[in-house]
Amino acid sequence: MCEYAFNELCRPRPQWTGGEYAFLQERDMLEFHAALPGYAPTPLVELPRLAARLKLGQVYVKDESQRFGIKAFKALGASYAMYRFLKGRWQERFAEPFTPASFQDPQALARLGAFTFCAATDGNHGRAVAWTARRLGQKAVIYMPADSVPARVANVRGEGAEVALVEGTFDLCVERCAADAAKNGWQAISDTAYPGYRDIPGWILLGYTSIFAELEGLLHGPMKTGVDAVILPAGVGGLAAAGGFFYSRLYGPKRPFLVCVEPVSSDCFLESVRFGHGEPLPTRGRQTSIMAGLNCGVPSPLAWPFLRDAFAFFLAVGDSWAEQAMRRYYHPLGDDPRIVSGESGSSGLAALLALTTSPKLAAARENLPLGPQSRVLLINTEGDTDPENFKKVVEQS
Secondary structure, three states: OEEEEEOOOOOOOOOOOOHHHHHHHOOOHHHHHHOOOOOOOOOEEEOHHHHHHOOOOEEEEEEOOOHHHOOEOOHHHHHHHHHHHHHHHHHHHOOOOOOOOHHHOHHHHHHHOOOEEEEEOOOHHHHHHHHHHHHHOOEEEEEEEOOOOHHHHHHHHHOOOEEEEEOOOHHHHHHHHHHHHHHHOOEEOOOOOEOOEOHHHHHHHHHHHHHHHOOEOOOEOOOOOOOOEEEEEOOOOHHHHHHHHHHHHHHHHHOOEEEEEEEHHHOHHHHHHHHOOOOOOOOOOOOOOOOHHHOOOOOOOOOHHHHHHHOOEEEEEOHHHHHHHHHHHHOOOOOOOOOOOOOOOOHHHHHHHHHHHOHHHHHHHOOOOOOOOOEEEEEEOEOOOOHHHHHHHHOOO
């Protein structure tokens, strides 16, 4: 099952200006990440056999499955946001500068005192917040839907966090997290914005841009991107917004063709593009996809303008496409390298398989840059964060 829309609101030269976008002036994200212990750029993998099968020029995959050892890209956003939060607190109290080295300095952190960080998650973001908090010697409380996969709950607890299970959807977890943070004096590290809360999601968005910055000089050049299309997943929209901002800022109308992919049961951005008249709308789906990290019912109001203005095409895919993509990554064609990709991680390839092979998308395919010379970039956003289901899926014929 697939649903799609071309975005009539897409702009050749998007501009996000005004005080609410002042955070976009920051440029220290990759420098900060490079200072973290264990940092290394994640690999860019080429899949020429798959590209040939799909009648494309090349398929590239930025593989985030081993980022900082926690099997997902999310630590880039959580760590940068927590760094900026602590830096702000430091500058309120002390004259000395707060640097990436200060973020690693127990004595500097002790001067700031104790904090409790909290977050809502379907798994990966919460683990990233907990991972960062543990390295800072701070407490973390993570809110997760009660039906979360036990392995993902265990991963968060394994980082030393307290887990609060909430009956209901991710969006209810966000509400509970925000309410408890206000009541208890905790600091929420949310990747979705809400009234009165934009700074942290903005810093998380900027943290994700390090994924694309790592490709400069490797795939992206100063004048040309090196790719024709980039497919990015959207839960609440942080990663996709980061890509939209990155490519629009550097390349403007020469940016690659940007595609947003979501599950059909959590298609809030597609709903917004189709029926929102420029405003974000909630999904009408039940948010039951196996792509758990993308089971988000409402676009982040901070992320929405970036997708609305920079993305040309929106696609929602069913779970069968994600499972097919997981298997194709794990059982590659010919001598293509194997990639371990979880349910959400496979969404980019799920979209590409659907766009190049589904008869129902034949009409859309005619207007997409997916020809014999086309170069497509995907992001594998996670590894096997649910090992039991991963094994079950990839072992199917």
